[in-house]
Amino acid sequence: MTLGSDLDVARLAISVLDLTDLGDDTTAEAAAVLCERARAASVAAVCVWPRFVPGCVAALDGTPVRVATVVDFPSGAEPLDDVVEQTAGALRDGANEIDVVLPYRALLAGDTAAAADVLDAVCGLVTDAGAHMKVIIESGELPDLAAVADAAQFAIAHGADFVKTSTGKTPVSATPDAAETILEAIRAAGGAVGFKASGGIRTLADARTYLEIAERVMGEGWATPATFRFGASGLLDALQSVR
Known part of the structure; x- marks a missing residue:
């Protein structure tokens, strides 16, 4: 299944991009620049630390660009009360999307209750x-990949609107095999959940790879901002260079 020309792929990838700045030393000024770039490019969303949500909401008011933030991030091991407080605060500040890290270590250890408590509270x-x-x-x-499938199924069962591969803070982030496994879990659950590939996606070729997997598993035209996202910081430059 083909997605067409490089320009077609670049345009689609920009439209589903969560333009991201989760650097440890990022600033309010950097978040403001991120919003300017997001507005100009018409990406799907920006993704920033919770403390920058109010400024991004104000900067993007009147545009279709959504504001996403992260909780239980990046460890997936913060106390439940802290995750609830982070989430509630971000939503009060106007965040449209919450990217929450599944307590994957707890899940791997068999503590499904702890993992479920976090997802259910955030949901x-x-x-x-x-x-x-x-x-x-x-x-x-x-x-x-069996554990990837189990984690994706768990996330879907506990209310995920999207299943996202990675925080981008670990040695291995998104991979095509993991993407295909997650998408197969989404398809098996009825296809109503979206997919987000994040971490290490930097080039047009990377974007094409993940979009082609989505088309192969979910069907032609499935990837839209409502169902598919890229989380990336440097990808926009590569996509905008395509002519």
């Missing part, structure tokens, strides 16, 4: 706010 808050929950399963830290 409840997000649903009440009319926002979306993206669950980061940290696929590069899972032992094999």
Whole structure:
């Protein structure tokens, strides 16, 4: 299945991009620049630390660009009360999307209750706010593709609007094999959940690879901002260079 020309792929990839700045030393000024770039390029969303949500919401007011933030990030091991407080605060500040790290170590250890408590709490808050929950399963830290499938299924069962591969903070982030496994889990669950590839996606060729997997598994035309996202910081430059 083909997606067409490089320019077609670049345009589609820009439209589904969560333009991201989760650097440890990033600043409010950098977040403001991120919003300017997002507005000019008409990406799907920006993804920033919770403290920058209010400024991004103000900067993007009146545009279709959504504001995403992260909780339980990047460890997936923060106390439940802290995750609830982070989520509630971000939603009060106007975040449209919450990217929450699945407590994947707890899940791997068999503590499904602890993992479920986090996702269920975040899901409840997000649903009440009319926002979306993206669950980061940290696929590069899972032992094999069977564990990736299990984590994706768990995320879907606990209310994920999107299943996201990675935080981008581990040695292995998104991979084509993990993407295909997650997408197969989404298809098996009825296809109503979206997919986000994040971490290490830097080139047009990378973007084409993941979009082609989505088309092969989910069908032609499935990838839209409502169902598919890229989380990346440097990808926009590569896509905008395509002529």
